[in-house]
């Protein structure tokens with residue numbers, strides 16, 4: 328007897344059902360309650376696409392955010408390792424929002440690490456162009472503690488938080504209130520989520536898809 | 538390519554065997570207990586390899 | 592120090608006797624490990640057992656002509672290849688593959704499993720590092736014994752190593768011993784060293800069977816940053832990213848990494864580049880592999896508790912958490928299986944035209960609750976033609 332995949336799973340793991348529901352809710356455009364542990368600050372900007380996304384440090388978080396935005400129906404472009412987003416790629420595409428993800432990758436696997444200096448130079452060039460075009464800049468970190476482990480990550484955090492108009496991060500990386508303090512100093516909104524998947528709710532609020 | 542590797546492989550076994558024989562010869566000639574023990578220990582990996590045990 | 596001639600002869604006989612007393616039992620132990628027949632029981636879903644050489648004659652009659660277990664639902668759909676034992680010193684990867692063979696019943700599509708992808712590497716351990724030769728899993732019927740192995744193919748099957756290992760075809764220079772590392776020799780070549788031939792055989796098989804999902808099971812030391820993660824080829828990155836977010840939100844923390852484009856020989860790079868399969872590697876934590884570990888024995892291998900690794904964690908030197916509960920084999924195999932399952936689920940979401948469905952894959956919560964042994968079958972109870980020896 329062949330059952331459909333979803334039916335087989337539902338009995339076994341309630342959480343997947345929950346996740347499927349989450350996807351359905353997020354895509355249908357109604358979502359009342361914020362997920363546990365998330366506070367939505369007041370006076371958030373109303374944002375719209377298209378969105379350009381990159382990671383300063385080449386961690387995969389940019390792509391995860393891109394996937395969630397895609398599910399919300401927000402047009403977005405995520406760069407690739409071979410062709411990282413550059414300032415001239417922002418010209419003439421009509422991007423309204425730039426999301427700079429924080430975190431460095433490729434530390435293991437024997438690969439030569441990311442050149443942080445050139446990544447930070449790229450970040451600054453992107454920001455200069457984005458400001459010229461009056462784009463809104465979100466500093467984001469969806470991957471959590473995994474990308475807050477060493478000095479390279481801290482340099483990525485420092486470069487991105489300095490130029491952001493809003494911070495959207497996992498709560499667990501704010502254990503030392505590093506991001507809270509920066510948001511306070513710069514008087515910018517800070518959204519902290521418990522899970523990576525909770526970014527979908529926050530993005531829905533920001534992009535008016537809730 | 539594979540043939541060359543096989544030949545090199547056999548040559549290495551031959552080398553290991555020759556070194557093993559030289560160590561045995563040294564052992565037989567030796568009159569010093571400490572040297573005998575040393576030769577015996579050094580011989581072990583060569584024997585194990587030639588017999589394809591380790 | 593010179594002894595008299597007669598005296599010297601007596602001493603020589605004593606030394607030879609001592610030497611034989613060491614070398615014979617030691618050698619027999621090594622030979623017993625190398626020749627141990629590790630049972631795998633064919634579960635209700637296994638429809639056929641093939642040999643890797645069925646796709647690649649150039650690995651026939653070599654120690655690496657491993658069994659390929661075929662679980663065919665008979666219903667058209669997607670196909671998946673899971674390989675365990677790329678690194679036989681990472682037992683969770685092997686045991687995850689065994690639980691698939693012994694439990695899973697496919698309902699759509701086809702699943703292929705290799706339990707001992709590098710069989711040669713499972714016939715040698717590191718006595719110098721005090722590695723145990725075998726490990727035992729307690730089951731409902733007694734113990735199941737598996738070979739503990741090494742990271743590299745047995746030098747008896749691949750000797751000598753080159754001065755420098757030039758990876759084929761990229762010409763990248765890699766460490767000499769990695770010519771025996773199954774996760775450095777992809778995509779391999781049919782006339783290369785045994786480990787290169789093995790990866791090429793898998794590539795030929797993946798192409799011939801039009802494999803959609805390729806999963807390579809691994810474990811990692813906590814000192815290493817690529818841990819508790821899915822490493823994905825860029826083509827598979829969407830699936831891995833969703834799987835990572837879903838697992839982390841619902842069950843346990845599982846990150847993702849891109850396969851580096853410039854580092855060659857790794858499965859997630861070369862399988863993705865050289866075949867149409869979506870390539871994933873799963874890494875779960877194995878404290879046994881940490882260099883700061885203390886007593887290196889079967890208990891550490893299976894229970895994953897070590898005070899020195901814990902101390903390293905307290906000093907902030909590790910990339911994964913560890914406490915006095917350690918990282919036991921149930922947790923590690925369970926996480927591997929749940930991750931494979933989530934990859935399959937997310938793949939179905941992105942590519943609904945290639946569904947793979949199945950029943951009875953033991954998941955993390957099942958294995959942690961009931962013990963890994965509960966999901967292993969008794970070779971003594973199985974019919975003779977339903978037991979395969981690796």
Ligand SMILES: [Zn+2]
Pocket residue numbers: 677678681774808809810
């Ligand atoms: Zn491994």
